[in-house]
Amino acid sequence: MMQHVKILRKEIETPTVFSLYFHWDVKVEPGQFVMVWVPGYSEVPMSLSSTGKEKCLTVKMYGDTTKALNSLKEGDIIQLRGPYGKPFTRVKGKTLLVGGGSGMASMRPLINEESTGIVAARGQDELLFADDFSKGNAICVTEDGSRGIKGIITAGFENLDLKSFSMIYICGPERMLYAVFKMLHGKTENVEFSLERSMKCGIGLCDSCSVDGFQICKEGPTFSISEVEKMGEFGKTRLDRSGKRVFF
Ligand code: FES
CATH class of the missing domain: 3.40.50.80 (Nucleotide-binding domain of ferredoxin-NADP reductase (FNR) module)
Structure with missing residues (x-):
């Protein structure tokens, strides 16, 4: 089911990569992905770069959907479904x-x-x-x-x-x-x-x-x-x- 989340803040990581932070009360394991939708654009899969209480999508600009995500600002809404897929295996040690x-x-x-x-x-x-x-x-x-x-x-x-x-x-x-x-x-x-x-x-x-x-x-x-x-x-x-x- 599609869920709406509100962007808390945006951070620029590199000239072509940015992060969108938001609260989403759903358990996500590292390595799983979500489907991200911006109305009017194709839905795209993305992994989360932060999976705690505050979650984060780190986005590289390469297509229309990612450019649309880049135009969003604090308070705007993104739509997600998931998480899906098999997470990374967690291990102890180095x-x-x-x-x-x-x-x-x-x-x-x-x-x-x-x-x-x-x-x-x-x-x-x-x-x-x-x-x-x-x-x-x-x-x-x-x-x-x-x-x-x-x-x-x-x-x-x-x-x-x-x-x-x-x-x-x-x-x-x-x-x-x-x-x-x-x-x-x-x-x-x-x-x-x-x-x-x-x-x-x-x-x-x-x-x-x-x-x-x-x-x-x-x-x-x-x-x-x-x-x-x-x-x-x-x-x-x-x-x-x-x-x-x-x-x-
Ligand atoms: S994305 Fe449809 S089967 Fe994997």
């Missing part, structure tokens, strides 16, 4: 959170004093939530070298002992996920990816989100590395909103 672009948004609720982050972006202006990690626990990677290591996200893993982490969580553009998958494959099993696909119903009815027989909205959006390994389309193709297969 965790590694790997986020490219706006990917760190869905993992932000998992950040604690035992978390290390690999936060990657094109340049320092686009690094998201790197400063939410405890001092010294964020490894920044930028393509232009403007902060931290110069390179792509896989460069952030150098010097890390993968086995020291109870779980490695990864979210970001699929080409990036694929590069990380290839690097981690065969090295450690405790890895979960958050996948993104075009979603229409969000509840397992329309099949717009399926990847090799896995429905992202119901069986995901979080998947273990052994599940991702079974997806031949992973990192290669996806369906666009009209159902046409496109390459990453």
